[in-house]
Amino acid sequence: MKVTVLTAFPEFLDSFLTTSIVGRAVERGLIDVKAVNLRDFSEGNYHQIDDYSFGGKGGMTIMPQVLERALASVRTNPEAKVLFPTPTGAVLTQDLVESLAQEKELIVICGHYEGLDERFVRECVDLEYSIGDYVLTGGEIPAMTLIDALSRLVPGVVGKELSVTDDSFYNGMLDTPHYTRPAVWHGQEVPEVLTSGNDAQIEKYRKRTAAFLTLSRRPDLLSRAGVMDYLEDEVYLGLAVSPHEPTLACDLAQIAETAQAYGVARVIAAPQQREDFDALRDALSECPEIKCVPSVRRMTEWAERKKHAPLLVIAAEAQPGIPWLEAKRRMIETSGPVLILFGAQPQRENVIAMRPQQTTGGELPRTALVAATLDRFFGSR
Ligand code: 6GU
Numbered sequence: 153m154k155v156t157v158l159t160a161f162p163e164f165l166d167s168f169l170t171t172s173i174v175g176r177a178v179e180r181g182l183i184d185v186k187a188v189n190l191r192d193f194s195e196g197n198y199h200q201i202d203d204y205s206f207g208g209k210g211g212m213t214i215m216p217q218v219l220e221r222a223l224a225s226v227r228t229n230p231e232a233k234v235l236f237p238t239p240t241g242a243v244l245t246q247d248l249v250e251s252l253a254q255e256k257e258l259i260v261i262c263g264h265y266e267g268l269d270e271r272f273v274r275e276c277v278d279l280e281y282s283i284g285d286y287v288l289t290g291g292e293i294p295a296m297t298l299i300d301a302l303s304r305l306v307p308g309v310v311g312k313e314l315s316v317t318d319d320s321f322y323n324g325m326l327d328t329p330h331y332t333r334p335a336v337w338h339g340q341e342v343p344e345v346l347t348s349g350n351d352a353q354i355e356k357y358r359k360r361t362a363a364f365l366t367l368s369r370r371p372d373l374l375s376r377a378g379v380m381d382y383l384e385d386e387v388y389l390g391l392a393v394s395p396h397e398p399t400l401a402c403d404l405a406q407i408a409e410t411a412q413a414y415g416v417a418r419v420i421a422a423p424q425q426r427e428d429f430d431a432l433r434d435a436l437s438e439c440p441e442i443k444c445v446p447s448v449r450r451m452t453e454w455a456e457r458k459k460h461a462p463l464l465v466i467a468a469e470a471q472p473g474i475p476w477l478e479a480k481r482r483m484i485e486t487s488g489p490v491l492i493l494f495g496a497q498p499q500r501e502n503v504i505a506m507r508p509q510q511t512t513g514g515e516l517p518r519t520a521l522v523a524a525t526l527d528r529f530f531g532s533r
Contacts, residue, residue, distance in 0.1 A: 153183050153184070153253070153255070153256065153257070153258070153302065153306060154183075154184040154185075154228075154229075154256065154257045154258070155183065155184070155185045155186075155257075155258045155259075155260065155299055155302070156185075156186050156187075156188055156226045156257075156258070156259045156260070157185070157186070157187045157188065157259075157260045157262060157292070157295045157299075158188050158190050158219075158222050158223070158226065158259065158260070158261045158262065159187055159188070159189070159190060159262040159290075159291070159292055159295070160189070160190045160191060160201060160214075160262070160264055160290075161262075161264075161290070161292060162187035162188065162189045163187075164187075164292040165185075165187040165292065165295075165296060166187075168296050168299075168300075169185055169187070173303065173304065173309060173310065174299065174300055174303050176309075177303050177306065177308075177309040180308075182303075182306050182308050182309050183299075183302070183303050183306055183309070185299055186226075188222065188225075188226050190214070190218065190219075190222055190262075192222070193218050193219075193221040193222040193225065194218060195215065195217070195218060200215075201214055201215065201218045202214045202215060202218075202264075203215055205266050208266065211266035212264075212266060213266050213267060213268065213269055214263060214264070214267070214268050214269060215269060216268075216269040216271050216272035219261060219268060219269070219272045219276070220272065220276070222261075223259065223261070223276060226259060227257075227259060228257065229256060229257045231255075231256065231257065232255075232256075232257035232258065232259050233252070233255050233257070233258050233259070233278045233279065234258075234259045234261065234276055234277050234278050234279075235252075235258060235259065235260045235261070235277070235278065235279050235280075235281060235298070236260075236261050236263065236267075236268060236273055236277045236279070236280045236281075236291070237260065237262065237263070237280075237281055237282070237283070237291035237294035237295055237298070238263060238267055238280050238281075238282060238291070239282050239285075239286070239287050239288070240280065240282065241279070241280030241281040241282040242279070242280065242281055242282065243281070243282055243283075243284065244281045244282065244283050244294075244297070244298060244301075245321075246301070246320075246321035247533060248281065249298065249301040249302060249305065250305065252279075252298070252302060253302050253305040253306070258298075258302075260291070260295040260298065260299075261277070261291070262290055262291030262292050262294075262295055263290065263291050264289065264290040264291070281294070281298070282294070283297050283298075318358075321373075323377055323378045323381065323382075323532045324373050324374075324376045324377030324378065324532050324533055325362045325363060325366045325373065325377050325379075325382060326362055326365045326366045326369065326370060326373070327362060328357075328358040328359075328361045328362040328365070329361060329365070331343070331346060335347060343357065345357045359381055359382045360382065360384065362382060363379065363382035363383075363484045364484070367481060367484055367485070371481065374477065374480055374481065374484075375477055375480075375528075376532065376533045377532060378529075378530050378531055378532030378533075379480060379483065379484055379529060379530065380414065380415040380529075380530040381415075382484060383483065383484065383486075383490065384461075384486065384487050384488065385459055385461060385487075385488050385489040385490070386417035386418070386459065386489045386490075387415070387416050387417060387489065387490045387491075387492065387530075388416065388417055388418045388419070388420055388455050388489065388490070388491045388492070389407070389411045389416045389418070389419045389420070389491075389492050389494075389522070389526075390419075390420045390421075390422070390448065390451050390452075390465075390491050390492065390493040390494065390496075391404065391407065391419070391420070391421045391422070391493075391494050391495055391522075392421075392422050392423070392424050392448050392493070392494065392495035392496035393421055393422075393423065393424065393432065393495060394423065394424050394425070394428065395423060395428050395431035395432040395434070395435045396428075396431070400435050400436075401435050401436060401438060401439060403518055403519050404419070404421060404436060404439055404442055405438075405439050405442075406519050407419060407518070407519055407522050407523075408439060408441045408442050410519070410522060410523045410526060411522070411526065412441075414526040414527070414529075414530040414531065415530060416492075416526070416530075417489075418443055419441065419442045419443065420442070420443040420444075420445060420451050420454065420455075420491075421436060421442050421443070421444050421445070422444075422445050422446065422447050422448050422450065422451050422496075423446070423447070424495065424496070426446055426447050429444075429446040429447075432444060448493070448496045448498050449498065451491070451493075452465060452491060452498065452500065455489055455491050458489075459488060459489045461487065461488030461489060462486070462487065462488040462502060463488055463489055463490070463491055463502060464482065464483065464486040464488065464489070464490045464491070464502050464504065465490075465491045465493055465498065465500070465502060465503045465504065466479050466482075466483065466490060466491070466492045466493065466503075466504045466506050467493050467496065467497040467498070467503055467504065467505050467506060468492055468493060468494050468506050468508065468521075468525055469494055469495065469497075469506075469508050469521075470497050470505030470506055470507065470508075471507065471508070472505070472507065473504075473505035473506045473507040473508075474504060474505065474506055474507065475506075475507055476506055476507070476509075476525070476528050476529075479504050479506040480528070480529055482504055483529065492525065492526075492529075494518065494521070494522060494525075508521065509521065509524050509525065
């Protein structure tokens, strides 16, 4: 990947491009980053690159013809994406970084003072981005921010000991806290499990602390996070159905496949009417992956007995009910298995009534409703 930064202060990037992980990546040729001086494309004897803003209060704006010359000079690829860091841009997220990492060439044009002439922005800039809701004096730090985030996605830049899959925002979750020696500092001990040597328990602890940290600090991230790996226990999908529906076996086979794709541990079906149990078993004789029980009550009993832990039931088609995002939070908080139930709303403890998906043109078919629901909980981004 090639990144060119057009700036009036190229020396601003010197130590960034020669130090630490980014410096090593540049040195090894894993990324090609250059800072080019906008003043090399200035106007007249005074080497002017900016001028007073029309209608402004004395602020300066970089002139479009300077920018045009600079851009023409550094662009080697007509496909290169031109970026302008500005507080009025779209917020730079890990998603946006990942999408920019697909590009072969980026050109980042740093404004100072009041920015770039808007006509140039309109004509030549592909993306305006901001690094957060505060105002900086120029685009150099946002340019370095982007390059830093991009570089660590380039294979080989970050060693495998710093696995990208453990990072914040992977799966849409924050990272877990980290500890090192000494094991006791100022009377504070390192969480015991981390020194236990039990890899499975350590992984579980890290996932759970990441989930709780995200829940408390950045609940806004949860809507896009895939939470399956972050739960305390297994997830089951329950369906209360009528065996007289002609497409039942086919629907349920599809649902079982969908559930498996999202990591659901087991799909369980029960008849809406208890006397239909035999008919349901017959209908599902070709679907051994679906567990068949006589009633919703037996379904919840089975899940509880299997895990010996309190079961959280999410009744997915309840009216009235809480929004799905609230149910997702409760799912993370619970300390036992979860049953997501369609077609019934049992009267028992620990049942969350969840509103169905809002649609504008009528109801979703059951297979689609299940897929959409599972995706909101277990699909990431
Ligand atoms: Cl991209 N530029 C400037 N000047 N200030 C900012 C910013 C960018 N993002 C947040 N504040």
